Amino acid sequence: MSSPNFIDYVKFCSRSGHGGAGYLHFHREKFIQHGGPDGGNGGRGGHVILRGNAQHWTLLHLKYRKHVIATNGNRGEEQDRTGHDGEDEILDVPLGTVAKRADTEEILFEITEDGKEYILTPGGRGGKGNAFFATSTNQAPQHAQPGEPGKEEWIVLELKLLADVGLVGFPNAGKSTLLSVVSAAKPKIGDYPFTTLTPNLGVVSYRDAHSFVMADIPGIIEGAAEGKGLGIRFLRHIERNSLLLFMIPADAKDIGVEYDILLNELRKYNPELLDKKRLLAISKADMLDDELKEAIKKELPTELPSVFISSITSQGITELKDLIWKNLH
Template identity: 85%
Template sequence: MASPNFIDYVKFHSRSGRGGAGCLHFHREKFIQKGGPDGGNGGRGGHVILRGNAQLWTLLHLKYRKHVIASSGVPGEAANMTGADGKDEILEVPLGTVARRAETDEVLCEINEDGQEFILTPGGRGGKGNTFFATSTNQAPQYAQPGEPGIEEWIILELKLLADVGLVGFPNAGKSTLLSVVSAAKPKIADYAFTTLTPNLGVVSYRDDRSFVMADIPGIIEGAAEGKGLGIRFLRHIERNSLLLFLIPADSNDIRKEYEILLNELRKYNPELLDKRRLLAVSKSDMLDDELKAELMRELPEELPSVFISAVTNQGLTELKDLIWKNLH
């Protein structure tokens, strides 16, 4: 994923089409001076529709569409002819897209399947022609309905990455390096904090042609849930991961404390994240000997399956994949 092309948040003004007006008309032809009502109904206004597309991975194509406007329905005509419906505006979005109203923050839908459709902003109904209002006591109604107006609203689309494993850790913990080694992904890697500014996805090959998807989430810092660092901008991507892999470097001052800080940020953002399965990988372990590893093992959280790894020397990566696969299945 190239960083400038990954867009996971867009806001736009959505306007559905107005319904066509019903027709006020009476049947007229030679030798029939006073035919009955034959005004047709108006067509409905166009909807604004979201459709899931498994081939998309970003909202980039919607970034510059500030106004999405569906067309209005066509008015009804004589001879009981119904007007055509307005053309729908269909927005294709990647799987994992959440739509909500900007003013109320109400969640409208989540698109999780290829081809799944949701009417985001429904078009106005077409008005009834005067034929509809004819009765035995009112055989020549002199009125027809106007079409319903369309709806105007501001919509926010947010993308939450769909991945099996989400990498959670402080900046410069080695998440991008690990992803680049175990998959074909090529995230930006450098020796300074916040190298990763956008999430990266990689497909990790496993035994017998099996695989799973791993997501490198930009680093979390203490206070992220309140907006510090990169804030909660990327915490939402963790919500869609089946398993959370905490990555803490071996040269950390206190591995347990760092883990607790990370866990607390997830708790403050969304307590339900703590219900997900969690694993711990101690990265940069090529600098440790067996004695230091044994000493560090005593400091690790007892309830958490842990493994020592080094993406540089490939140490422990097979064991890590086995541990991930076992917890995923």
């Protein structure tokens, strides 16, 4: 579930419709020369609405929409008829989308439910017609309200992938290889840094027809929280994961130091990430004998459940799935 067309950030101008004006009108018939007021209310302007859609997993379809404009409400009519409401502009977005105001970075809402709709930019209210203002002491009001103007604002949409397990590690830690082995996902794999330039999602089958979703996040480097490497562009995807699986290769110079660096980058980006459950997988374990494994175990963080794996030989893969499932449930 990866593509060069994966887009997780868009910015556009959202403009709702103006409300229709109320109508100033008096009832007239052949034998009724001085009928009462019957001007109707104006229709409301169209809203700009975001709707969660589980069939979408990228914001690509919105990449080139720089202006999203809803239509205006219609003017009220005679015989106390309300004008038609403006047509809403509904945008389907993937689950995990966060809507913000571009100028203030204020978070408006987060979309996590399929089919649920949120009004992003509300349309203007319709004006009242003169029939609304008729009273016992003012039986022929000579005024009606104009419609309320719509709003125009710049909006940012950010996508945070929804997954049960997020893979965290430096470039070339074996994250993409693991995902390709345990799921049907086909991420790009290569023996050089930053092979993965977009997040990948895969559904991992487990015992008794159970499954969970795993996300391969592009590699983190020291200083990522300050924008180095791929920067914080993909760190936000980790926020949505229920469990974080740290992956460090067996040939790392110091596994403990690498783990501390990764943890520190998450802390600097968002300290709340440290509240998530964490597991540690030592990848490329096929190059280790039992004696080396025992030596490495002594260096691992004692509070962290860990497992040695090899995606090439499938060593430890079943044990890893069991460990993940136990901590997810």
